[in-house]
Amino acid sequence: QRLVGRELSEYRLIVVSNRQPYAFRMENGNLVGEMPPGGLTAAIDPLMRACGGTWIAQSNGDSDHLAMDADGRIAVPLDSPAYRLRLMDLTEAENDGYYYGFSNQGLWPLCHVAYTEPIFDTQDYEAYKSVNRKFANLVVDEIGDGPAIVLIQDYHLALLPRYIRQVCEDVIIGQFWHIPWPNTDILRICPWQEEILDGMLGHDLLGFHLSSDCDKFLDAVARNLNAQVDSQFGLVDYQDEMTLVRPFPISIDFDSLDAEARTAEVESEMARLSQEFGLDTGRILGLGIDRQDYTKGIPHRLRAVERFLEKWPEYQGKLVFLQAGATSRTNINSYMQLTIDIESIVNRINERFGDGDWQPIAYWPTSFPSATFSALRRLASFCAESSLHDGMNLVAKEYVASRVDEDGVLILSAFAGAAQELSSSIIINPYASEQFADAIHQALTMSDDERRLRMRHMRSIVQQNNIYNWAGRIMMNLMQASTPDHARLPA
Numbered sequence: 001q002r003l004v005g006r007e008l009s010e011y012r013l014i015v016v017s018n019r020q021p022y023a024f025r026m027e028n029g030n031l032v033g034e035m036p037p038g039g040l041t042a043a044i045d046p047l048m049r050a051c052g053g054t055w056i057a058q059s060n061g062d063s064d065h066l067a068m069d070a071d072g073r074i075a076v077p078l079d080s081p082a083y084r085l086r087l088m089d090l091t092e093a094e095n096d097g098y099y100y101g102f103s104n105q106g107l108w109p110l111c112h113v114a115y116t117e118p119i120f121d122t123q124d125y126e127a128y129k130s131v132n133r134k135f136a137n138l139v140v141d142e143i144g145d146g147p148a149i150v151l152i153q154d155y156h157l158a159l160l161p162r163y164i165r166q167v168c169e170d171v172i173i174g175q176f177w178h179i180p181w182p183n184t185d186i187l188r189i190c191p192w193q194e195e196i197l198d199g200m201l202g203h204d205l206l207g208f209h210l211s212s213d214c215d216k217f218l219d220a221v222a223r224n225l226n227a228q229v230d231s232q233f234g235l236v237d238y239q240d241e242m243t244l245v246r247p248f249p250i251s252i253d254f255d256s257l258d259a260e261a262r263t264a265e266v267e268s269e270m271a272r273l274s275q276e277f278g279l280d281t282g283r284i285l286g287l288g289i290d291r292q293d294y295t296k297g298i299p300h301r302l303r304a305v306e307r308f309l310e311k312w313p314e315y316q317g318k319l320v321f322l323q324a325g326a327t328s329r330t331n332i333n334s335y336m337q338l339t340i341d342i343e344s345i346v347n348r349i350n351e352r353f354g355d356g357d358w359q360p361i362a363y364w365p366t367s368f369p370s371a372t373f374s375a376l377r378r379l380a381s382f383c384a385e386s387s388l389h390d391g392m393n394l395v396a397k398e399y400v401a402s403r404v405d406e407d408g409v410l411i412l413s414a415f416a417g418a419a420q421e422l423s424s425s426i427i428i429n430p431y432a433s434e435q436f437a438d439a440i441h442q443a444l445t446m447s448d449d450e451r452r453l454r455m456r457h458m459r460s461i462v463q464q465n466n467i468y469n470w471a472g473r474i475m476m477n478l479m480q481a482s483t484p485d486h487a488r489l490p491a
């Protein structure tokens, strides 16, 4: 009932996430803000640019040289300020327990079926709780006495809604969970599952990518808490509070990626890269872009390229597969091991097939300016996204948005949320190397007409369900969730 008698525009918008949307650094004496890898910031930044408000996040420790207001808010983006960023410092011990520990060695592997065992350590969980409380204090301070809408992002902050709700009545709270939700039998591995569920029911609205994630969440609530669950409406009645649970498949800013792909800067990057990969002399580029994470199926993808070269030797000397994207969470053993594994597979394939100036695999484990990624997407005959499990996979949507020529083939894992919308890609099982290798062959031998038809279809889907459409639907549902009749309104 929090919206009754008020207009949406009277509410202050506060977004909270662990990761800050820009990493700041000095370049030729100037401060620049660069977006970190990962889908969350890429998706939420355009929304904040359009709506304004405050984004609260953990500090990278790189904001010392930035101009701030009295409460430490920074106007961003630096070159055309549209919203404010409020950063929170964590101690190393807090970050180790909350971010590297419970969030990324506990919840992350718990929520993804990638066969990495979750680690649940009591001290990590204590740090997780205390950091969520710390975020709550800052959010409450930011709310002040005005009515506010708080949009929490992701699994780092599952307890935050409950902590805010304990202090503030006049606030509408929603969360978007950017990763999959586990089935109820797997959730049981987490010793604090009930507390996590209780925390998340501090929300008016809870969003997941897929309706299957919503169903699994509702099942967990029904089995673990004393709550009334209406699975048909996606509604939970718990301790006299209602939470709406709805799917919102996240997306990208299609128009801006489409426009970027047409710029002179991207054209000139294309000319440079084309020469670098020998595309001007008839070579073909295949592409994989990922934040380096064991859920992305990078070794599986490289093995499929290897099998492809073995099966169709006429592509030896011709196909270059580029695996690009920054390393991630490098303090965690499973991530260090992944880097070692990828390097050894790349070396093996290059030693096995490489000849003269041709190496089949190019490996660029760093980040690049967005114009470079855009040029690579435009040049690649196919893009392979082979997640073992993924909430959405925005790289797949970015590839489609950059293909202004309506060419190129997307090979996409059936286990990425994006596969539900992008059914005109070639859908693969990343564990099945033979099928994956065949998919590469199918991509490279597909007729011009079929390529165009598939790409046109995917582009129209992403253009329609873009990030603004996603945000609009979340806002509409938040309004429904905070009015008395919300259960009767359609999703």
Ligand code: G6P
Binding pocket: 019, 037, 038, 039, 040, 041, 154, 155, 178, 179, 291, 328, 329
């Ligand atoms: C995924 C998560 C985000 C996270 C991003 C990058 O997309 O859902 O919450 O920000 O990965 O990971 P990092 O740990 O570097 O923030």
